[in-house]
Amino acid sequence: EVQLLESGGGLVQPGGSLRLSCAASGFTFSNYAMSWVRQAPGKGLEWVSTITGSGGSTFYADSVKGRFTISRDSPKNTLYMQLNSLRVEDTALYYCAKWTTREWEPGTFDIWGQGTEVTVSS
Amino acid sequence: SSELTQDPAVSVALGQTVVITCRGDSLRDYYACWYQQRPGQAPLLVFHGENNRPSGIPDRFSGANSGDTATLTITGAQAEDEAVYHCNSRDNGPNLVVFGAGTRLTVL
Secondary structure, X not given: OOEEEEEOOEEEOOOOOEEEEEEEEOOOHHHOOEEEEEEOOXXXXXXXXXXXOOOOOEEEOOOOOOOEEEEEEHHHOXXXXXXXXXXXXXXXXXXXXXXXXOOOXXXXXXXXXXOEEEEEOO | OXXXXXXXXXXXXXXXXXXXXXXXXXXXXXXXXXXXXXXXXXXXXXXEOOOEOOOOOOOOEEEEEEOOEEEEEXXXXXXXXXXXXXXXXXXXXXXXXXXOOOEEEEEO
């Protein structure tokens, strides 16, 4: 069964840091680009970042550029997101999502995890 | 940056047909994808590309793309279709992917 399982969320003060993880199973992890998508409470979905299957290319939303870093460890089948300089507006449920191609090519998010909650508050 | 616009809410009588619309400049270059999100659950892909329905998604779900508009049609809506439907597409702007704000579907 194809599965994504996020972890690492929590409560952090503004300016703080967190590291999110997403454990993948049921598919050849290195064959697919992976992304983080977040959803603020009561709001819609917002794309945050994408990394290609090789890990050679990374992309970020303007709202997180310079503060968040996406990475992957293919032998461990795990996707990561380092969140630094967190702001109140980063409060959201963070989903890990699998893209349907290895490189950044036409495709879609075909598999989603259940999300991990990040709350930024003093 | 580009945005996708969706109606906040629509309703449909049980067994009837409903069309959910998504509009935006990015749809002139890229096909839309549609995700169903039930309360407390992760998004589920229900339709994407020119004409692609994932395995396990009922054939009452269909999509179409024309110009800057994409539509998701549910023919014969069922109670379990009550959910928020999000559209998205790739984009040529600074953000590679854009989402609509979601349409809440109520099945009466």
